[in-house]
Amino acid sequence: MTEQSAPTESATVLSWSGGKDAAHALYALGTDEVTELLTTISENGRSSMHGVRRELYAKQAESLGLPIQFVEIPQECVNEEYESRMASVMAEYESRGIKRIAFADLFLEDVRNYRESRLAETNIEGIWPLWNRDTDEQIRAFLDVGFRATVVTVDGSLFDSSFAGRELDSTFLADAPESIDPCGENGEFHTFVWDGPIFDSPVSTETGEVVTREVGDGEFHYCDLR
Incomplete structure (x- = not known):
């Protein structure tokens, strides 16, 4: 701490x-x-x-x-x-x-x-400062103000492993299955934010290998960030 x-x-x-x-x-x-x-x-x-x-x-x-x-x-x-x-x-x-x-x-x-x-x-x-915001509007607002994030985990029942490690941007959202929540609120994907208006400077990261693990009854693809 x-x-x-x-x-x-x-x-x-x-x-x-x-x-x-x-x-x-x-x-x-x-x-x-x-x-x-x-x-x-x-x-x-x-x-x-x-x-x-x-x-x-x-x-x-x-x-x-x-x-x-x-x-x-x-x-x-x-x-x-x-x-x-x-x-x-x-x-x-x-x-x-x-x-x-x-x-x-x-x-x-x-x-x-x-x-x-x-x-x-x-x-x-x-x-709950974001409670009940429309998630389509929420993800657009997140990107519009200049946040940048890497997708570090995706649900293998919805995504293939190539989605892990991609930047969260309009292209990712366009390529994602239509059935998902655009903010991944149901656990479809998770992200790591490395730049945006609240950061003094970008957090330097690079993507490593993608591994697949069983979690509960499902399978998830993880991209290692270093």
Whole structure:
């Protein structure tokens, strides 16, 4: 974890995936409003959903000028263990005077209800700056303001492996199956944002090999970013 900043009267932490929606949520809130980024990372040093390395999240945070807190979880993490570790973090935030935690969810009611149920046990308020935005408009707005991102994970039941490692742009969206949500809100794809209006400078990355892994009942293609 990087050095913590002192909480303000409206101190807000942003749940951070490093992807397009989290970056746009930060843009909507403003970097002056957000005290810290919060992300979970597997004990192998990578995001469990995105497969992105811890050090790349740290470089994102450095370019954003914000501290980031990493919550380490086991690679095969049961829900009880996840909730226990997150409860410890929420208790720490309460002791530091954190008032709000922001999430970049767009429309998944069950996800929002789960988050609200966990926060109900604390004095921290949940906020959703992108909630119920039309996802076609959302992805266009994300690209129009100058964000740039690499697609790091795709659902193998929807995409072939060549889509992993591509830049998220109008060409990617045109080539993607029509059935997907354009923001990938149902888990169709995940991204790593490396440049945009909230960054002091681009995060230098290069794409590596693409590997295919079984996750639950499905198969996903991951592009290694270095």
